[in-house]
Structure formats: C-alpha cells, structure tokens
Amino acid sequence: MDRAREGDWVEVEVKLLDPADRSTNLPPETAEKPLMMWVKGFAEGGAVLGEELTIATITGRRVSGALSAVNPGYYITYGRPVPELTHVGRDLRAQLAAYRAAEAGGAAPAGPSDEAPAEGGER
Amino acid sequence: MATRFDAIMARRGEIMRRALGMDYSEFEISPVAFDYERMMGAHGYSLDDIVAIQRRAGVGDTPLLELRNLTDLVRSVSAPGNGARIFVKDEAANLAGAFKDRRAGVSIHVAREKGYEGVIAATSGNYGAAVASQAARNGLKCIIVQETFDSRHVGQPEIVEKGRVCEAYGAEVVQLTVGPELFFHMVELLDATGYFAASLYSSFGVSGIETLGLEIAREMERLTGAPPTHVVVTHAGGGNTTGTARGLRRAGASGTEIVSASVDLSGLHMASDDDFNRKSFTTGHTGFGVPFATWPDRADVPRNAARPLRYIDRYLTVTQGEVFYMTEAMAKLEGLERGPAGNTAMTAAVSLARDLPRDATVVVQETEYTGAGKHHWSQLNFAREMGVEVRAGDPADNVPGKAIVIPERLEQIRARDFDLARMRRSYVRNALRNAPEGYEPTPADIEFLAADTNSDREAVEATLAALKEA
Numbered sequence: 001m002d003r004a005r006e007g008d009w010v011e012v013e014v015k016l017l018d019p020a021d022r023s024t025n026l027p028p029e030t031a032e033k034p035l036m037m038w039v040k041g042f043a044e045g046g047a048v049l050g051e052e053l054t055i056a057t058i059t060g061r062r063v064s065g066a067l068s069a070v071n072p073g074y075y076i077t078y079g080r081p082v083p084e085l086t087h088v089g090r091d092l093r094a095q096l097a098a099y100r101a102a103e104a105g106g107a108a109p110a111g112p113s114d115e116a117p118a119e120g121g122e123r
Numbered sequence: 124m125a126t127r128f129d130a131i132m133a134r135r136g137e138i139m140r141r142a143l144g145m146d147y148s149e150f151e152i153s154p155v156a157f158d159y160e161r162m163m164g165a166h167g168y169s170l171d172d173i174v175a176i177q178r179r180a181g182v183g184d185t186p187l188l189e190l191r192n193l194t195d196l197v198r199s200v201s202a203p204g205n206g207a208r209i210f211v212k213d214e215a216a217n218l219a220g221a222f223k224d225r226r227a228g229v230s231i232h233v234a235r236e237k238g239y240e241g242v243i244a245a246t247s248g249n250y251g252a253a254v255a256s257q258a259a260r261n262g263l264k265c266i267i268v269q270e271t272f273d274s275r276h277v278g279q280p281e282i283v284e285k286g287r288v289c290e291a292y293g294a295e296v297v298q299l300t301v302g303p304e305l306f307f308h309m310v311e312l313l314d315a316t317g318y319f320a321a322s323l324y325s326s327f328g329v330s331g332i333e334t335l336g337l338e339i340a341r342e343m344e345r346l347t348g349a350p351p352t353h354v355v356v357t358h359a360g361g362g363n364t365t366g367t368a369r370g371l372r373r374a375g376a377s378g379t380e381i382v383s384a385s386v387d388l389s390g391l392h393m394a395s396d397d398d399f400n401r402k403s404f405t406t407g408h409t410g411f412g413v414p415f416a417t418w419p420d421r422a423d424v425p426r427n428a429a430r431p432l433r434y435i436d437r438y439l440t441v442t443q444g445e446v447f448y449m450t451e452a453m454a455k456l457e458g459l460e461r462g463p464a465g466n467t468a469m470t471a472a473v474s475l476a477r478d479l480p481r482d483a484t485v486v487v488q489e490t491e492y493t494g495a496g497k498h499h500w501s502q503l504n505f506a507r508e509m510g511v512e513v514r515a516g517d518p519a520d521n522v523p524g525k526a527i528v529i530p531e532r533l534e535q536i537r538a539r540d541f542d543l544a545r546m547r548r549s550y551v552r553n554a555l556r557n558a559p560e561g562y563e564p565t566p567a568d569i570e571f572l573a574a575d576t577n578s579d580r581e582a583v584e585a586t587l588a589a590l591k592e593a
Contacts, residue, residue, distance in 0.1 A: 016299070021128055026303075030394055035299060036299065039298070040296070058294070059264040077495050078495055082500050084514065085451040085499075085503075088452055093456070095196060
C-alpha cells in the first residue's frame with residue numbers, strides 16, 4: 001500500500017528538530033541526527049508515500065508530515081526459543097527434586113525428567 | 124536566534140503549572156529545600172480515599188504468592204540455615220498489567236475531577252498502557268509520547284509493544300527517535316491541547332503506589348504473622364521504591380528493610396543513538412536508577428514526589444543475563460511468565476535470600492505482563508540482531524551493550540551492592556549545583572538534605588565541606 005485515500009488510517013513522519021536546534025550535551029552520534037517523530041491518524045486527503053499530508057489523530061489533533069505508512073501494522077514477535085535458556089527449566093526442576101529428596105532423607109531421584117512436587121516440602 | 128526548543132522551554136513553568144493543576148511554589152522553602160510531606164499531602168486524599176479510587180479503577184488487591192519452589196532451590200545452594208522465604212506480589216494482575224496502574228488510577232481520577240479534557244504522559248513503559256487504560260475508562264483523551272526508535276527507524280521491541288497496547292486502549296501515540304527533547308515535545312503538546320500532565324512523578328502518582336506497600340504489610344501479617352523482613356523493589360525513576368516504602372511505613376511496617384534493585388547498564392549512554400537498541404532493558408536499570416536517585420528534580424515536575432534516597436536501605440545491581448535467566452526460571456518453576464521489570468527485583472531477591480536466615484521473609488513487590496516484544500526471548504533475539512553477543516557463562520563477564528552472559532546455574536546469580544554513601548554525596552552535590560551560584564546552605568537546608576538522603580547533619584556537612592574545598 002503506497003497510496004492513501006482520504007479517511008484511511010495512516011502514519012506520517014515529521015522532522016521535529018534539525019541537528020542544529022537540538023539540546024546541548026548530547027553524545028555526538030545523537031547530536032548529528034535530527035529528532036524525528038511518527039504519528040498515526042486519519043488522512044485528510046490523498047497522498048502517495050513520501051508526500052506531504054495532514055492527518056487528524058485519534059484525539060482530533062491535526063498533524064502534517066510525509067506519508068510514511070498506510071494502515072501500519074505491528075510486527076513484534078517472540079522469535080525462536082533462546083538456546084542458552086532451553087535447559088533452564090529441566091535443570092532447575094531436577095535440582096529442586098534432588099534437594100527435596102535429600103531433605104526428606106531419601107535418595108536423589110534418577111533423572112532430570114522427574115517432576116517437582118507442586119507444593120513445598122518440609123522447611 | 125531562539126529556536127522552537129528554547130521558546131517552549133522558556134514558558135515551561137507556566138505551561139506545567141496549568142497542566143498539573145498545582146502550584147509547586149507554595150512548597151518551596153529555599154533554593155535547596157522544600158516541604159516534601161506538605162506536597163505529598165496537598166491532594167487531600169487519605170490512604171483510604173486512594174484505596175477507594177483504585178478499587179473503582181479496577182486496580183490493586185493483587186495476589187501475594189509464596190514461591191515455594193524457588194525458596195527450596197535457593198536453599199539448595201545456601202549455607203546451612205540460610206535461604207529466606209520468597210514471596211511475590213503479582214502486580215501483573217492489575218488492569219493494564221503492571222503496578223503502574225496504581226499511579227495512573229489516581230492521576231486520571233484527578234484529571235477527571237479537575238475537568239481536563241485529556242491527559243498526556245511521556246513514557247516508553249508500562250505507565251503509558253496504564254494511563255491509556257484508565258483514560259479509556261474515564262472517557263478522557265490520551266496522548267502518550269514515547270522514545271521508540273533509533274535514527275534508522277529501528278524500534279526497541281518492548282517499546283513498540285507498548286505503543287501497540289496504548290493504541291489498543293485508544294490513545295494517540297507520538298513516537299520519537301532517541302533524545303531528551305521528548306520532554307520538550309511533551310510540553311509543546313500540553314500547551315497546544317490544554318490537557319493534564321499525568322506525570323509519573325507527581326504526588327498523585329506516587330501516592331497511588333503507597334497502597335502496594337500497605338497491601339504487602341497486611342498480606343504478610345496474614346500469611347506469616349509479621350510484616351516482611353525485606354521488600355525488594357525494581358528501581359528506575361524512584362517512584363516504586365518511594366511509594367512502596369511509604370505505604371509499608373503507613374501500615375506500621377517500619378522495620379522492613381527496603382532493598383532497591385536495578386539492572387546494571389553501566390557504560391551505556393541513555394541519550395546515545397548507538398546505545399539505544401543495545402540496552403535490552405527499557406526500565407529498571409541503573410541508567411535511570413542512579414541519576415534519578417541522585418537528582419530527583421530532573422523530572423518533568425518542579426519537585427519530584429519520588430525521592431528514593433529517603434527510603435532505600437540497600438541498592439543492589441544485577442546483570443542483564445542474570446535477569447533473563449530468572450525470567451525463564453520463574454515461568455518454568457513457578458508458573459509465572461512475566462516481564463523483565465519485576466524479575467529484576469526477583470533476581471536480586473534470589474541473591475539476597477541466599478544470605479539470609481530461613482526465617483527471614485523477602486517480598487518481591489511487583490510483576491509485569493509480558494508478550495511479544497517484551498518477552499525475554501524477543502529481547503535476546505533482538506540483542507543478537509543488534510550485534511550484541513549472547514552466550515552462556517559466568518554472569519560476571521556480562522558487558523552491557525556488548526555481551527549478555529546467561530548464567531549456567533542458579534548459584535552463579537550474585538547481586539552487587541551499589542555504594543549508597545556515594546549516591547548520597549552525589550545528591551548533595553547536585554542539590555547545591557542547582558541552587559544559585561554561591562548560595563550558602565542554611566541550617567534548615569542541611570536538615571532537609573539529611574532527610575532527603577536518609578543520612579544525618581554530620582554526613583551532609585562533611586559533603587558540603589568537601590565541595591567547598593574542591
């Protein structure tokens with residue numbers, strides 16, 4: 001979708017501050033960049049991506065900027081399980097079971113697949 | 124030539140006075156001191172009033188759970204006789220998923236009572252969701268201003284998720300690139316809209332957290348017959364520590380030790396475009412925890428209601444890798460899949476409980492919701508994409524922004540004490556730096572500085588003398 005029609009839910013991009021107008025005491029990698037802003041709202045006219053457009057935000061404010069997205073989505077994910085963490089549950093449950101067995105005076109359980117009891121034992 | 128930035132900041136005092144509906148000048152005593160307790164009580168609500176406001180808002184009265192599996196695991200690595208009982212206050216059960224609802228519940232109630240049409244908050248965290256949710260319930264318009272992206276328009280996943288949830292509650296979300304001028308734009312928006320400033324640091328918001336301390340004291344009395352010996356608080360801007368500690372005191376739990384905990388992000392600059400997406404934590408870290416404790420009045424209100432040095436007994440830091448390990452462990456061991464904020468305190472609690480006797484009781488006072496973007500897997504996968512090394516090993520080798528080292532075993536988790544005496548000295552130095560040049564502190568100022576740093580006249584005078592010499 002590279003074209004917005006009047007009434008579409010869109011996002012505009014606005015340059016809020018040029019580097020020269022930014023706060024003092026910024027680290028150089030920040031100071032040399034403009035302060036940019038993105039806001040969503042209903043298009044008040046038609047535009048193609050990059051074209052200037054005025055929107056009415058959900059609170060009714062009017063903001064003008066370059067059309068940056070039409071009906072923008074959310075693409076955050078969980079991603080894959082993290083290999084450095086996949087063993088944590090197995091290992092800790094085994095450690096807990098071994099501790100409780102030792103506290104109870106019994107032998108340590110045979111393997112890591114043993115489930116820990118749901119409630120705490122003697123303390 | 125005055126820039127747009129300078130022009131709005133010159134009118135900041137006047138704009139904030141209108142937007143907060145409160146004139147802070149009436150609490151000022153001198154260029155250094157102000158009447159903190161008078162400011163905290165100026166809203167006129169009793170603790171019971173606040174409880175009632177929060178009940179109507181769907182906030183508070185969250186479950187307090189004993190973590191028996193975690194306690195036994197800690198005992199399995201403790202010296203004989205050690206291993207305190209660990210409890211958690213499941214604040215994720217609040218309406219919008221975090222203790223921040225307690226702050227927002229009161230702030231938004233005040234905004235509606237005072238007749239504002241809408242509210243604005245500058246926050247990249249759970250507070251935005253809380254404000255948006257409460258604004259929705261109260262029929263108020265809501266604008267949340269977030270620092271979301273680096274200059275390449277790459278969003279920090281946790282903050283992108285926060286933007287999504289704010290929009291889900293009907294808020295307008297203004298998303299910015301990295302920089303402290305977020306505050307400037309918030310003031311600009313307050314000026315343009317006439318909305319209420321739902322600051323994280325107002326007395327309304329911080330008073331709202333007192334009920335959390337109150338509930339913990341009462342619940343622990345019921346469960347164990349006494350208030351907790353220790354409460355561990357994830358510490359960022361200081362409101363959580365301040366409000367919880369005040370609530371515990373108001374409930375009579377004056378002997379409870381207040382332990383604040385932050386993720387160590389030393390070496391990363393909070394205003395750096397390069398570091399922004401290499402932090403892996405958006406709150407509960409030393410990048411907020413230290414500067415806000417040592418100079419609370421850097422906040423968006425004239426006087427910050429969050430003054431953590433008054434209340435902190437001990438400040439512990441933990442590493443990124445340790446918190447991600449504990450976040451995974453909490454889901455697998457206790458059936459609590461929660462976000463990183465509360466698990467920062469949880470990580471410190473594991474280390475603390477290990478060194479305490481078995482009859483000690485440690486309460487971790489919050490959890491927060493998790494989900495795509497906020498989840499520890501999201502953060503670790505994102506860190507790898509940003510070029511941060513993620514590996515298993517000794518958490519002592521963790522280097523913020525460069526290497527996240529995930530412990531291989533629970534016993535590798537060891538929190539480190541941050542030097543509170545140094546923080547107190549730093550606070551006194553900042554208080555003087557922000558007074559007019561050459562200002563001589565009066566005896567009343569010294570008394571105020573001692574109270575504000577939970578130290579004494581001698582300690583403050585020693586710091587002042589050292590400053591004069593330098």
